Structures are given as C-alpha cells and as structure tokens.
Amino acid sequence: MIGQAHGADRAVLFRIKDMVFVENTHEWLAPGIKPMQQGLKETPYYAGEAFWAAFRRDGVLLLSDIASVPAGCDMHKMLVEQEIKSLVAAPIWSADDIAGFVALDYCKAPRVLDARDGALLRSFAASLGAALDLQCSDKQRTALSAELKTVQDRVSTYVRALPELLIKADRNGVVIGFHQRPPLILALNPVEVIGLPPEAFLPPHVARIARLAMAQVDANGRSETHDYSITINGQRRRFALHATRRRKAKPAHLQGYLFVIRDITATYHQTHRTRLLARAADLSSNLVMLTDENRRLTWMNPAAVSRTGISLEDALGRHPRDVLRLEQGTDNSSHDLYDVLTLTDYFKKDVAAKSWNGLPYWVDLTVQPLHESDGELEGYLVVASDISLHKLSESRALRERTNTMEMSEDTISISQPDGHFTYMNPALRRILNIPADAPIEGLTWNDVNPPTVNDRFSEILPVLYAQGQWNGEIAMPQQGAPDRYFDVAIWVQDDGSFLTIGRETTARKATEKHNALLREQLQIAQSRQQMAQLAGGLAHDIFNYMAVNLHAIEALKPQIGDASDENLARMEAATTQVLSLAKTMSKLGKRSVAYSVTDICPIVKQAAELISPSLGGDAVLTLDLPDTPIDIVCDRTELMQALVNLLINARDALQDGTDTNPQITVHVRQAPPVANNFSLDVGTISTQSRYVQVDICDTGIGLCEDSRTKMFDPYFTTKGENGTGLGMSIVSRILLENKAALRIQSEQGKGTCMQIFWPIAAPDTAAQSELSESAQALSLKGLSVLLVDHQEAGLIEMSHVLSRNGAEVVSCPCPEDAIEALMEDPNFCDVIVINGNGAPGPLAKLTDHADLNCPIILTTTDKKLHFATHGMQNENITLLQKPFSASALVTLLHDATLRRH
Secondary structure, rough: HHHHHOOOOOEEEEEEEEEEEEEEEEEEEOOOOOOOOHHOOOOEEEHHHHHHHHHHHHHOEEEEOHHOOOOOOOHHHHHHOOOEEEEEEEEEEEEEEEEEEEEEEOOOOOOOOOOOOOOOHHHHHHHHHHHHHHHHHHHHHHHHHHHHHHHHHHHHHHHHOOOEEEEEEOOOOEEEEEEEEEEEEOOHHHHHHHHHHHHHHHHHHHHHHHHHHHHHHHEEEEEOOOOEEEEEOEEEEEEEEEEEOOOOOHHHHHOEEEEEEOOOOHHHHHHHHHHHHHHHHHHHEEEEEEEEOOOOEEEEEEHHHHHOOOOOHHHHOOOOHHOOOOOHHHHHHHHHHHHHHHHHOOOEEEEEEOOOOOOEEEEEEEEEEEEEOOOOEEEEEEEEEEEEHHHHHHHHHHHHHHHHHHHHHOOEEEEOOOOOEEOOOOOHHHOOOOOOOEEEEEEEHHHOHHHHHHHHHHHHHHHHHHHHHEEEEEEEEOOEEEEEEEEEEOOOEEOOOEEEEEOHHHHHHHHHHHHHHHHHHHHHHHHHHHHHHHHHHHHHHHHHHHHHHHHHHHHHHHHHOOOHHHHHHHHHHHHHHHHHHHHHOOOEEEEEEEEOEEEEHHHHHHHHHHHHHHHHOEEEEEEEOOOOOOOOEEEEEHHHHHHHHHHHHHHHHHHHOOOOEEEEEEEEEEOOOOOOOOOOOOOOOOOOOOOEEEEEEOOOOOOOOHHHHHOOOOOOOEEEEEEEEHHHHHHHHHHHHOOOOOEEEEEEEEEEHHHHHHOOOOOOOHHOOOOHHHHHHHHHHHOOOEEEEEHHHHHHHHHHHHHHEEEEEEEEEHHHHHHHHHHHHOOOOOEEEOOOOOOOHHHHHHHHOOOOOOEEEEEEEEHHOOOOOOOHHHEEEEEEEOOOOOOHHEEEEHHHHHHHO
C-alpha cells in the first residue's frame, strides 16, 4: 500500500550484508511495470555508495531525475537497466548501522519529490525495521534458550571448578555460554551477555583481541595468549585471554569458540618490575653483578663485561674481586670485599682496580646482601660505579686550586683551630717577611700577627664558630710607615681548619680619604656659590633701585635751587655709598681662582669616582677616556664642581627612570670643527679655537620642554626638597667664565646627553695661564659698543666693565632712540649689546634693520626669546645667557669683532 500511496510503479525492499539483496515488496507492481531483474537482485555493496551517503547525511534519498546521477557509474547503469525515472528511498536502521532500506521506483515518468515523500517513507522504514528486529530477536532468543538448556548440564560440572572466566561463542562470536567464579571479574550477568557479540559488552580493544584470537583458532586450532588491561572500579587490572576451537557438535550451529580469561594482575606487575630492573641493569653504565650465597658470580651486565674485559661465560662461578682485579689495586680493597662477602654486611667504598688491559681505574663499590623471604641468604648484589673521571677531576681541581693560591696576589692561608699554619701562599709570606723556603708548620697566629691583630681574634672566633665565616677589615701596623689595611674573609672548612683570604685595601683607603677631602672642598665651594648667588641677586635689585634714585637726583639738580644743593648732595652721596656696598655684596662668596694647564682626563676620572659609590642598584658608570692627554686651562676645583653637578643630575635621572639596565656613560675626545650656527645652550664656540668634548649621557627620564627652558634659572629644581636649584646655574657660570660651552640633547623617557666643549690649551698657554682682567682689557681697545638696555642700572654696570677693558661705549636706554641713531649712521658702532628682557617689538625692529650688518650680542634670562622672535633671526646675533661674567662678555665682544673682520 505504500507504493500506491505515493503513486509509485514499484516498491522494493533491500536487505544489506556483504551484497545488496533486492526483492519486490508484496510483489506489488503497477500495471505494465516489470519486476526487478533476477541478475540485479545481488549487487555489490559499493554500488550503492550514494544511497549510504544520503542516508547518513539527510536520512532519506530523494532522486527526482536520474539524469543527476553521473553517467557510466554502477548506480546509473542499475537505474537505467531497471527503467527507473525517479526514486525515493529510506534506510532501515539496526542499532547504529543500516540493515536495509525501502525504495519506491517511478518507472513511467519522472516525479518531482519533496520532503513529504521522504518523511512518509522514513516513517514506514522505521516501523518495518522495528518489526524485523523483533522477529529476529524472538527467533534468536528461542534458539539460544534451547541451546543453553541443552549444554548447561554438561558444561556446568567442569566450569564451576575452574577459577577463571569461561566464555563460549558460536561461529560468529556471539556468546552462547558464560561463567565466572565469584567474586565477579567483569561484574556482568550472564543474561546480559548471552546472545551478544564481543563488541556489545567488551571494551573496543578487548573485542578486537577476541576477534584476533578467533582468527588464530580458525587458522591453527588454538590462539596465542593475549594480555590486556581494563579499569574496573577505578583499578587497573591485567588479564590474559586464550581461545580454542570447540569440539565438533551437532547441529553445526553449536560449533564455535571457547575463551579462557585469567586475572594476571599480580604476576604481571611482578614480571614487569623484574623486566624493567633487568632492562635498567643492561642499559646501566655501572658495573652490576649477582652472586650466589657462595659468593660466586651468576650474572653481570654488559657494562661489567666491557669494563673488565671478561665475558659472561668466563665470569660465571668466579669471585667478584677476581673479575674486578681488586688484588692489583693500591689499597686493601680486595681484603675488604672478601670480608664483607664473608660477613654478609653492607659495604660501600671507593676502591682501585685494573682493567683487562692493565690500566688502573677507580670504582665506587657497593655490596648488598640479598635474602629470601624467610631471611635466608640468597646471594649478593655488587654495583661498581666507574669514578675515574671524577677522581681525575678532583686531582686536577686540587692542583689548579693550589696553583691559583700560589699565583694569587691576595694573601691566603690555611690554619688549624689552635692557630698553627698548614699552608701560606707567597703573597702572605711577602707581607709577613717569611722566606719562601722557610717551614711554617711550627708557626702560629701569635708568631706572625701584631698584638693588635691577635687581640681581635677574641671577637672573630665566636662569630666564626657561630656562622661558619667572618668578614671584616684588619689594619696591620708598620714600623716607620703608615698602617696597611686588608679586607679579610675567614671560612671554617669541612675538616675544621680555617681558610683565610685577605686583599690589601691600603691604596683604596688613601683614595677614599682623598675623595672625602675633595668632596668637602666641593661642598664648601657649593655653599660659597649659594651665598654668592643669594648676595648677587639681592645686590642686583638694590643696585637697580639705587641707580634709579641716582638718575632722579641728577634730573632734579637743574630744577631745584641752591638751597637744596646740600640735601641733594647728601642724597647723592648716600645713594653712591649704597651702590658701592651693593657692588661689594655682589662679590661676596667669590674665591680667587688658580688657573693652570692640566690634563682633563684625570679630573673627569676623579669626578666619576666621587659619584660611583652613590649610584646604587644595578646602575653602571662607564668611562671612555683617550689614551693621550688633552691639556686645557682651568681652575681644577671649578671644573670638578661643574662635572660633579652634571654627574649628580645624571645619577638622579637614573633613580627616577624605569630603564632595567640604567647606565651613565662619560666619553672624552677632541671635538671636531663646528660651524658658526652650531646650536648651544650655554656659551659660544669660537672657530679660531680647538675644544675637548666631554659627553655625560644617561638612560634616565630625560627632560621635558619646560624643565629644559628653566633649568638654568636660579632656584629652579625638579627634585623638590632634595634640590637647591643652583647646580645648573653654577655650571653655566663656570662654563661662561672659562669660554666653554654646553649643548643638551634629551628626549623625554630616553635619557639625556650633556656635551661640554672646553677650550684646549694653545701651545703657548704656559705664558698665558695667569688670566686677569688687565690682560683681557687690551682686546677691546678701539672697539665701539652700543649698549641698549631699558634698565639704567644695567647700562651703568656694563658701561663701566667695557670701559675698563678699553671699549668706547655709547649707552641708550630706549630702543627707539637706538634705531633712529642706526638709521642715520648704520656704521657708527662696531658691536651692539642688547638686553633681551624688555619688550620684543622694538628689539625685533632693531635686529631686523635692513642696513644693520654689525655683530649683535643679545643678553637674556629667557632662552626662548631669541628663537621665538621671527624678526631676530639674524646670522650676526649671539645669545648670551644671564647670569654671565664680565670676562664672558669681553670674550664674546672680542670673538664677534674677529668674525666680522
């Protein structure tokens, strides 16, 4: 009826095994439709591969037109021969496999098939499959029950007596008999096993072993013994399986296989351990031997055969000492081994032996008695580890240690707790004035040490015994000479003796003392500089205000009558006195400098040594100094002060940074020639001079733009309460006074590099090393200087300085007046000095004057002014950072004139 419901021409049932069996369902055919051809009722399984793929993928095969099937394939040929135009098929499932399928053929004309057709046929196929399974199960259950009843009585007698699991199976491997002796191994009920193949109740790997055993039975009448493991109740158990052919029985379907399964867990573990031990002994590089209770060899491993040169056959029955040739050793090891084998005691010792070719070697020999479970001696286990290389290494290490101590410049000694020396290296002999060939066995600490050193041992010994070592400094008094100092370390050795190592630190102590003195001098100089900075700032302000008063008095004189002349004179005298006091105050704290020609490298090295102890952490300071001296003219203390300030800043930048490998690099070299437009932060560079370049670079936090702009301002600091804000101001003053310059290269987060350019001493500098203002005054003779400053006090001060050095000075407090004068006569002055702290507008007009070609020196405390004012971009302009010294201003005027000429 299923065919009629779908309008099909033919309904077919396919049963699957190795071949595809085809039969007409209920012999239902539409009128005029032929049944399935007899030759196609058995078709190879692979011919229907498209069916199986569709069943597993979609659960149904809908083939509306056979034209979609590739021409020439087996399936296409079969469909054409059966005159099929369209086809719908659904699988019949048995468990998880396809047992067959139902198909409806449309032979008259193609039919458009849809999901409804597939669903209806799948439902029918499922019902049909259930019915077939039920029918098969009933038949099989009936047959098995009858067979079980037939053989149960015959088998039960001998099965009950067996301690293992017995499984009886038919020719297909289906269980027909099952018995196991309690307690149950697999915890299975016979009812749950009988009637099932191995795959249904055994783990997959065990089922495969059962099938392999059946194949061996078919070939040989019995199988090999196969072992496998199963986890039961959380424990890993090991089993052995053996199968034989059941005796021929009638009827034929009762013929099959008999499986015997044994639990071999205990014996397997024991055998496995024995096998592993034997394998380990075979692979071991140690010499392993076994003897019987009579001390005769019963076995030895390949390593023993190779080392002794005696084969296993020749060694059997011999004593181990004879095989190892211990009697040829240099000690009593042979007798020791014989005694231990006699006394059946544990033995372990390093012994000397000889190989088969007569070469000596050392072994770590261990002998262990072996006893039966009842305590009776069974034999001995002899293990010999070849330690020849270890002994050789110990001997070599001892020689190297002795040679090292002999050649060391450190003092080394070994002494007993009672003070007697057992060893003293040459360095210590030289310190104690003991000849190299003099014996020391009778010498003690009291004999060689001064009383002051011996007295300290009452403090040293308790610490030494409590902690096992002592470290400290010891001073050795010298007759008619300064004390010698040593860093001493004492260790307690394993044998109770004392190992003492001392390193002389006399030179280091002297250096530390000198550095401390220098550090004190620098601190004094720093304090003086701070006082001078404070006094100079206060004097500058007083000077400015008093200069204004003096100018006002001068202006009042023509306006006031004679009655006031006395008062004005008194005011003028008082103001002049205040100016004099302010000028004296501005010189407070200044010290006299001592210029000399010296190599800069030792000064740089000493500055680095002062800073190194305070680096801390993993920071490293690296010096890169030239091999040849570079002479400069300087005051040593001033240069040291500038270098230390820069190194301290570099050190503090490291402590604030995040670099995992913080380091400071100081590099000294002769600077290459530079152009006039070389960017500098402090000072200027003359093209007529040669310079030494000192680079102080760190990997610290770098400088932000704000810090870089203000860093030379007095009292500006980024260190909070830990900084005074005078360090860079001091550096700037020192560099300017010595015609040196500073260039700063920094990137925030990537470190800073301070580049100092210091003039190199000329060949005739020895005659000019005493610098003074009178020597420099001659350089400005005949020079016409225009001073432009809106502060009259500044005009008066600079006018006095330049006049003393021979210059002709024209002062102008108003930039507009200066512009008007230059427009009338652009060449009436040689150099213009401008105070850049005023309004930038008039200054820009002055410096941007079309006909102006004379050098300009711009003095300012604001470093950005010169570069931020577009109108001031003039190649003749030189920036002079405030504060500056008189000598720095004179030097710039002299260099500017030279460049102009």
